[in-house]
Amino acid sequence: MAKVIMIQGTMSNAGKSLLTAGLCRILKQDGYRVAPFKSQNMALNSYITEEGLEMGRAQVMQAEAAGIEPSVLMNPILLKPTNDVGSQVIVNGEVIGNMSAKDYFAYKRQLIPDIRKAFHELEKQADVIVVEGAGSPAEINLKENDIVNMGLADMLDSPVLLVGDIDRGGVFAQLLGTLMLLEEHEKARVKGLIINKFRGDPFILEPGIAMLEEKSGVPVIGVVPYMDISVEDEDSLTTRFDTRKEAQIDIAVIRFPRISNFTDFSVFEQINGVSVRYVDSVSQLHRPDMIILPGSKNTMGDLKWMRQNGLEAAIKKRNGESVIFGICGGYQMLGCTVSDPNAVEEGGTMHGMELLPVETELETQKIRTRVEGTFEKVSGVFSGLSGRKIRGYEIHMGVSKAAEGCSPLCTLTNVLDGRNKEDGVAGETVYGTYVHGIFDEGEIASVMVSALAQRKGLSVENGLTMDYGAFKETQYDKLADTLRKHLDMDGIYRILNGGTYDKRSIDKVEN
Structure with a gap:
C-alpha cells in the first residue's frame, strides 16, 4: 500500500x-x-x-x-x-x-x-x-x-x-x-x-x-x-495571459473564450528574443510576426466571437505580413466552412475564415490518439520544417477535408493502430494542423523562429540549440x-x- x-x-x-x-x-x-x-x-x-x-x-x-x-x-x-x-x-x-x-x-x-x-x-x-x-x-x-x-x-x-x-x-x-x-x-x-x-x-x-x-x-x-x-500551469488562472511586452519576434495567440491546450506554445516562451502574447481584442493584436489560432472547446462559438469583435477581419488583413498558424479548432476556423449536422456545438453550418481550402464537419465521436510522423515538403515561410520528425496527439470532434491538390502539412502514423494519414495544409503564409504538441519536438520551434527572424533581417541567439524536454527537466x-x-x-x-x-x-x- x-x-x-x-x-x-x-x-x-x-x-x-x-x-x-x-x-x-x-x-x-x-x-x-x-x-x-x-x-x-x-x-x-x-x-x-x-x-x-x-x-x-x-x-x-x-x-x-x-x-x-x-x-x-x-x-x-x-x-x-x-x-x-x-x-x-x-x-x-x-x-x-x-x-x-x-x-x-x-x-x-x-x-x-x-x-x-x-x-x-x-x-x-x-x-x-x-x-x-x-x-x-x-x-x-x-x-x-x-x-x-x-x-x-x-x-x-x-x-x-x-x-x-x-x-x-x-x-x-x-x-x-x-x-x-x-x-x-x-x-x-x-x-x-x-x-x-x-x-x-x-x-x-x-x-x-x-x-x-x-x-x-x-x-x-x-x-x-x-x-x-x-x-505548465493550470489553465483557469494562468499568468501567461497577462504578458504584453513585445520582443524582436512577436507571436500573438488568440485568446478565445474557450481556448484549450495553450501549453502547445510554451516552447516559444523559452527562446531568447521571442514574446508570446495572448490577445482578445483588435487593439491588442498590433503587428505580430506570427498569429496562432489555438485549440477551442467550441470552434463555432469562438469563431463567432472573433467575427463579432473584429479579430477575424483584423487577422485576415494581416495575412501575408504575419504568418498565420491554426492548431485543432484554430485549424478548423481557417477553413472555408464548419458544419455541425448533429448539433455537437452550435448546429448548422457557418463560413470559416477562408484562408485555407478546407471543409470541416463536426462529429459526435471524439478523436483521441497519439501520432508521430514527418513534415511533408512544406512551402512558404516554414519550408525549413520539411522532413523534420513530429510527435504529438489529437483531440477533436470533427473531420477536415482539404481540397484536391492541396499540399498537406505532414504525414502521420496513428500510434494506437499504425494507420497512416495526411494531416493539415501548408500554404505560403498560412498553415493548419490537428496535432497538439507539434512544436515541442526537436528544433521545430527554433526553426520556425529563425524563419520569422529571417523575414525581418534579424537573427535570434541560442534558438537552434534548444531542447525543450531537457529544459523542462x-x-x-x-x-x-x-x-x-x-x-x-x-x-x-x-x-x-x-x-x-x-x-x-x-x-x-x-x-
Missing part, C-alpha cells in the same frame, strides 16, 4: 499544482516510486495517453516531474467547460456526456467507485502518491458529497498540507479562515501549513507565523518564495531545489510516515 500526502489550498491558484510537482520531484530524487493524483480536474488543457485516453495537463506535468509516463489513473475525472454553466464530463479518459453544473453536482457521488479504483491501481505502481486538491476545502456550498478535497482525504485516509498564497494578500486570514470552516475531523487531517509565493525576508513574517500557529494549533512547515520557474530540478531549501522536508517525511510534525523535536527520517 502506497503512502499518501495531500496538498490542499486556501483558494484556486494558491500553488497546489506546482508544490505537488515539486514534492513528486523530491521524492523521485530520494529514490521513491512516486505518482501524482487528482480525482477531479476542471481544465481545457488536456492530453492523450498512450492508450488514447484523455486527462488533464497538470497531472501530465506532475508525472514528468515524477519521471513516469502519464496515466489516466492520475486524473480519473476531467471536466472541460463548454459554457459558463456546463461541462463535458470525461471519466477514466472517456467522454460520458455534457452536464450542467447542477446535474453534475447531483451525479458526482456515483463516480466514487471510479476514483477508488483508479487510486488503488495507481498504488500498485508507486511507493508514495502526492494528491492535489481543487479550489478550497472551505467552499462550504460544495462540501456536500465532496470528492476532491476533504472528502477525498477521508476516502484515502490522507494527511493534508494546506497552502496559502501570500502574494495576493491576507494569507493569515486565508489559512485561519479555511481551518475555522472545517469540521473538527477535517481540521485534524491538516498536519502543516505552507505560506507560498513570498517576496522578501522571511524574518518579517515570524510574529505573524507565531500567532498563526498559536491560533490554529497547526505548525507552519515552510515559507516558499515566489519562484521564477517555467512549468532543469525546471523540475530547480523547483525541487527551492522546495528543499524552504520546506522542512524532514517534517514532511515524518507526516508521510504517519507521525506528527513538531518543530521542537523533529527526528530526521532515514530515506
Whole structure:
C-alpha cells in the first residue's frame, strides 16, 4: 500500500499544482516510486495517453516531474467547460456526456467507485502518491458529497498540507479562515501549513507565523518564495495571459473564450528574443510576426466571437505580413466552412475564415490518439520544417477535408493502430494542423523562429540549440531545489510516515 500526502489550498491558484510537482520531484530524487493524483480536474488543457485516453495537463506535468509516463489513473475525472454553466464530463479518459453544473453536482457521488479504483491501481505502481486538491476545502456550498478535497482525504485516509498564497494578500486570514470552516475531523487531517509565493525576508513574517500557529494549533512547515520557474500551469488562472511586452519576434495567440491546450506554445516562451502574447481584442493584436489560432472547446462559438469583435477581419488583413498558424479548432476556423449536422456545438453550418481550402464537419465521436510522423515538403515561410520528425496527439470532434491538390502539412502514423494519414495544409503564409504538441519536438520551434527572424533581417541567439524536454527537466530540478531549501522536508517525511510534525523535536527520517 502506497503512502499518501495531500496538498490542499486556501483558494484556486494558491500553488497546489506546482508544490505537488515539486514534492513528486523530491521524492523521485530520494529514490521513491512516486505518482501524482487528482480525482477531479476542471481544465481545457488536456492530453492523450498512450492508450488514447484523455486527462488533464497538470497531472501530465506532475508525472514528468515524477519521471513516469502519464496515466489516466492520475486524473480519473476531467471536466472541460463548454459554457459558463456546463461541462463535458470525461471519466477514466472517456467522454460520458455534457452536464450542467447542477446535474453534475447531483451525479458526482456515483463516480466514487471510479476514483477508488483508479487510486488503488495507481498504488500498485508507486511507493508514495502526492494528491492535489481543487479550489478550497472551505467552499462550504460544495462540501456536500465532496470528492476532491476533504472528502477525498477521508476516502484515502490522507494527511493534508494546506497552502496559502501570500502574494495576493491576507494569507493569515486565508489559512485561519479555511481551518475555522472545517469540521473538527477535517481540521485534524491538516498536519502543516505552507505560506507560498513570498517576496522578501522571511524574518518579517515570524510574529505573524507565531500567532498563526498559536491560533490554529497547526505548525507552519515552510515559507516558499515566489519562484521564477517555467512549468505548465493550470489553465483557469494562468499568468501567461497577462504578458504584453513585445520582443524582436512577436507571436500573438488568440485568446478565445474557450481556448484549450495553450501549453502547445510554451516552447516559444523559452527562446531568447521571442514574446508570446495572448490577445482578445483588435487593439491588442498590433503587428505580430506570427498569429496562432489555438485549440477551442467550441470552434463555432469562438469563431463567432472573433467575427463579432473584429479579430477575424483584423487577422485576415494581416495575412501575408504575419504568418498565420491554426492548431485543432484554430485549424478548423481557417477553413472555408464548419458544419455541425448533429448539433455537437452550435448546429448548422457557418463560413470559416477562408484562408485555407478546407471543409470541416463536426462529429459526435471524439478523436483521441497519439501520432508521430514527418513534415511533408512544406512551402512558404516554414519550408525549413520539411522532413523534420513530429510527435504529438489529437483531440477533436470533427473531420477536415482539404481540397484536391492541396499540399498537406505532414504525414502521420496513428500510434494506437499504425494507420497512416495526411494531416493539415501548408500554404505560403498560412498553415493548419490537428496535432497538439507539434512544436515541442526537436528544433521545430527554433526553426520556425529563425524563419520569422529571417523575414525581418534579424537573427535570434541560442534558438537552434534548444531542447525543450531537457529544459523542462532543469525546471523540475530547480523547483525541487527551492522546495528543499524552504520546506522542512524532514517534517514532511515524518507526516508521510504517519507521525506528527513538531518543530521542537523533529527526528530526521532515514530515506
